Amino acid sequence: MGQRNSRVIPVNDGAVYDHHPSTPPTPDTDKAEQHFHPCDEPPVDAGEGDAQRREEEERREAWGEEEEEMKKKRKKKFWRLPSFLKAARKHLKVIRPSQTEVQLIEPPSPASSADDDIMCRYELGDRLGVGGFGVVHEASRVEDGLKVALKDVMKTHDMEYLTIPGHPNPLPVEIALTLLANKGPSAPEIIKLLDWQDQRDNYVMVLECPSPCENLVSFLEGHGGRLEEGLVRHIMRQATRAAHTCCRRGVFHGDIKLENFIVSKDTLQVKLIDFGCGDLMRKSAYTTLYGTMEYYPPEYRVKGKYHAKSAMSWSLGVILFTMLCGRFPTDNDLQKTELNLWSEPGLSKDCCSLICSLLQHKTKRRLGLGKILQHDWFQVLSLRSATFAFVV
Structure with a gap:
């Protein structure tokens, strides 16, 4: 599951393509949502009595419930991701002599929200294989039960991008080349890319999976x-x-x-x-x-x-x-x-x-x-x- 120098390469319609270096677009800055915090409240006058204190306690309880709900959402989203992402961060080594370490890079587009996460559309099954940067699982599409192979690849600091016709944003090279290899009349000897998503720390590919x-x-x-x-x-x-x-x-x-x-x-x-x-x-x-x-x-x-x-x-x-x-x-x-x-x-x-x-x-x-x-x-x-x- 190889990844190379960090650059953007335009693809023209000709048979032979020329390379030129560029820089992937910088994602929009995430905006932090501001939450009301009890410590930021104005002091309570001593003469306002129990009603004011009850109001303060109710605000604190509401804030606590909101914080707890956020934690649950974050935990739920984390466990939708394959466990290899957690393990991979413990072994930030590479297998190519030209590289020295693996670092996460900024994606060419903003990370997807929880509602748009491609992992929500598939149910993971058994692991089919694992490589230096990613893992492949059996999976089934939620809407119709179609059996697929879901490949999740962790990004590195020198990951390469391509721009190809029909896709305005630069794509990870593996996604781009798989799309190009399938462009044209159907080629049954080449694996088909059914779905994909480029996320902040990784990209996901959904591929056809002949079974068995x-x-x-x-x-x-x-x-x-x-x-x-x-x-x-x-x-x-x-x-x-x-x-x-x-x-x-x-x-x-x-x-x-x-x-x-x-x-x-x-x-x-x-x-x-x-x-x-x-x-x-x-x-x-x-x-x-x-x-x-x-x-x-x-x-x-x-x-x-x-x-x-x-x-x-x-x-x-x-x-x-x-x-x-x-x-x-x-x-x-x-x-x-x-x-x-x-x-x-x-x-x-x-x-x-x-x-x-x-x-x-x-x-x-x-x-x-x-x-x-x-x-x-x-x-x-x-x-x-x-x-x-x-x-x-």
């Missing part, structure tokens, strides 16, 4: 650590479409890995999730990578820079290798893929060829993202593989 579902790491574990080739082909076709669709819509996901794909146990439909480490697509090279080390392309380790599409091809190659072999590729494996000599018992020649085409150190020799689905491995689907894919 699990990420590909859990799916692998449930199948003994590796999958049959036909089933992997079915999964990789969807994963590749998701990555390619994001690129065509100007979104660089930035963290393509097993954990960021969920699969429905009933239909085997795959969806790409978590755009928190993403960025806007650009033709120039990136020099910062917020993803996961095991999926880093070799050019980033060697030169400290990489291009989005070739990096995503490498990450898809690692996913393909891991699902088929039950492990990450070793240096010895990568030496063989570089020479197009890698093979694995039980795998088809076309499958081994695709892995070699993706896990090439030189980006010019690496299979492009738009050509992966044109590879021979995706063109031939045996009856046995197709049946296996939908029965497992």
